[in-house]
Amino acid sequence: MAFENLSERLQKALKNLTGKGKISEADINQASREIRLALLEADVNFKVVKDFIKQIKKEALGKEVQESLNPGQQVIKIVDEQLTKMMGEEAVKLNKAPHIPTIIMMVGLQGTGKTTTVGKLANYLIKNEKARPLLIAGDIYRPAAIDQLRQIGQQLNVPVYSEDNKDVAQIVEHGLNQAKEDKNDYVIIDTAGRLEIDEALMDELKRITEVAHPDNTLLVVDAMTGQAATQVAEGFNKDLDLTGIVLTKLDGDTRGGAALSVRAVTGLPIIFTGQGEKLDALESFHPDRMASRILGMGDMLTLIEKAQQDYDAKEAEKMAQKMRENTFDFNDFIDQMDQVQKMGPLDQIIKMIPGMANNPALKNIQIPDKQIAHMKAIVYSMTEAEREDPDMLNPSRRRRIAAGSGVPVVEVNRMIKQFKQSKEMMQKMTSGNMKGLGNLPGMNTPMGKMAMRSMSKKFKKNKRKRMKKIKRFHS
Structure with missing residues (x-):
């Protein structure tokens, strides 16, 4: 998991507090220093870390110890609560349209696993909502992306709409007409990515948005990019009305800072996380459960x-x-x-x-x-x-x-x-x-x-x- 090193460091920092009957300000300061270093090494945004440590110190030094917890456990509880708050407190669900289909547009840079995530999301909706989705192949620049989406559609027994057409907005429009005709309750649009954000990419995504009026515009972000993921999220959100983030490759050998920083920096909720290549490897993101996992409290x-x-x-x-x-x-x-x-x-x-x-x-x-x-x-x-x-x-x-x-x-x-x-x-x-x-x-x-x-x-x-x-x- 992405947080393995961070998890070990945080638990080590907190372990010294758990057996103490009384905790001094010096103990809190020492633990705070170790937590700060652990978060910075995990590539969490510096300002986010600064605010996080400030809040922990304020809570730990100013809070009465609950009868059911010893002082050390009280600090763990505070860290758990602040981690949860940093990642968004509560799970956020997809926006549901008042009529079918609910339209989901997936955006992101190349190499983030966007096309695979389209398939994972379709599988998730089928399993959890018995949905009948239609996938639209909107990445016309990479023939392999269209072929990949068709293969995913075959695996899931889900229709994939594609055209030999250079106008992506028109492909999406025709795909939506098909979905209405077939009464699909979800449409998931796969879009093209770039190695970096550029004007041509944004213009194309804006034209698709004008045609599709998506209920959800989800940015697919690679957790392995660390703090750079927050910059990508800010860049996309400036031109598109993003509704949430899907964090992929959370099972990789990565420092995990993206999950901890992205909500605090951009205000955008993480809705799903992807761990693994299989089409069932997509989970709803629960900030409280993720905080528990990071602190070794399981889930x-x-x-x-x-x-x-x-x-x-x-x-x-x-x-x-x-x-x-x-x-x-x-x-x-x-x-x-x-x-x-x-x-x-x-x-x-x-x-x-x-x-x-x-x-x-x-x-x-x-x-x-x-x-x-x-x-x-x-x-x-x-x-x-x-x-x-x-x-x-x-x-x-x-x-x-x-x-x-x-x-x-x-x-x-x-x-x-x-x-x-x-x-x-x-x-x-x-x-x-x-x-x-x-x-x-x-x-x-x-x-x-x-x-x-x-x-x-x-x-x-x-x-x-x-x-x-x-x-x-x-x-």
Whole structure:
């Protein structure tokens, strides 16, 4: 993730405060210096850093310590709140037109991943809103861009409108007529980019805007460009009425300053972030959750939403019932592994668990396909009775299973242990009692405890809204 170095530096700066019963002004000043250096190294805008440190000092020295927090935790809470504020406080959604189609125009420089992001956004709308989008190929200068968009359309089974025409505004106009005729509820316009902002590019984008009257004009920005991303955003916003930003390549080896600076400098909200090349690698941007990730407090709410999105509702209820009745078996375990694989890379999922984001033992952890195949072979070497009743697996049965699956007995024993741990964790989560997660790795760290406290509040607050959304999505 883009914030790995920043995250480690900030946590180190705050770690020295968490065990103290009382914090002096000198402690606050020392932590502030380290935080300032960490942010500047992450390429966060200098003025933004200056205001950020000033606010932290003011809050930390002037605030009464809450009864539930020690002074060190209070400072972490302040840093968390200020990071969230810097990035925009609340998630911002796309503007929705009062009639169909809702029109989204994507703009940006070359090399930011704009065309791929058009496909990711289409996929996001299909998955989350059951939308029927139309994509318009408006980058006429790069034939590869049109071909790429057509390939994306084929993958998603989404129509792509293109013409052999040098007038982009006319192509867009004809594409919109097609969308109205076909009753598409979204139109996403891919536009040309340049290596840098120039007059010809802006004139073309203005002409497209006059024809399309987009409800959303989203600037696609490469997170790896750091602070330069804010300058690009200001340049585009001067001539176009931008409504938001999509930050791409957030999974790259980058300093991450763009995400922290761009809202504070331009006032434009980050609406989505892209992490990875796959078409499902687009997430809504939640400033509070991103702040939690940066501080090593994880992001359990996003993890839960991912699970709900990628897991069939009936299957989820069936699994929850099995947990309540304590009938979760090895057949279910294999199903769970398949579901986790759908949610994305394991190292990204683990980082969403409080206290585990920068655990050295878990850094860059991956479960190779070969290992998953071994685990499945072990289960398939069991009898049906053994799969349904793991307590039957005595040493002699384990030796037989090892021989049948072609793995050492120690690997069978390890897999059975993983099964029991998985079952225990899921029972705690299914019970709905957040305190039941306290024994998980990372939960007993200061960051983990604060994350659990924060998550419990958010979880209760949003439960009714979330359940309505899930029912609507699966209806």
